[in-house]
Amino acid sequence: MGCSAGDGLLKSLFLAMLKDMKLIRNYLSKKNIFQPKALDDQTVFYVFRKVIKDEFGxxxxxxxxxxxxxxxxxxxxxxxxxxKSEIWLNRERIVRKMNVELGAGTIEKIKVK
Known part of the structure; x- marks a missing residue:
């Protein structure tokens, strides 16, 4: 079976689309679109309070x-x-819920003083 003219056109369109996607990806990476932003304490505290209120009122x-x-x-x-004991016993669930809000791996530990 040979290639028809339509197959050649599809191949050309596909290759052009891949080239455009690569250009877009390069542009976005130069603009740091995909770089995670640093979190400030207040954002983390807000999410912590929200999770604590959901869990304990x-x-x-x-x-x-x-x-x-x-x-x-x-x-x-x-x-x-x-x-202190309550937060220690529930620390994994609290961390998990905070990471749902903040992004995976943002919080790894809770330490109580």
Whole structure:
């Protein structure tokens, strides 16, 4: 079976489309479109409070205070040993929920002071 004129046209269109896609990808990479943006503490704290409110209500927000964020770790203050234990027991679920909001791998650990 030989190639018809239509097959040649399809091949030409396909190759042109691939070239255009490559040009677009190169342009976007130069503009840093695909680069993750640095997170500020306030964004991380907002998401933390949101997750804590969903999990524990307003009483959780009152007892678990985000202190700072560094190197994929959020540091949290609490005066209550019961709340420190509560966040420790639920840390994996809290991290998972925060990463749904912030992006996979953004938060790896929660440390309580």
């Amino acid at each position: 307003n009483v959780g927000i009152e007892n678990l205070i985000p202190d700072y964020y560094n190197n994929k770790t959020i540091f949290v203050k609490s005066d209550s040993s019961a709340w």
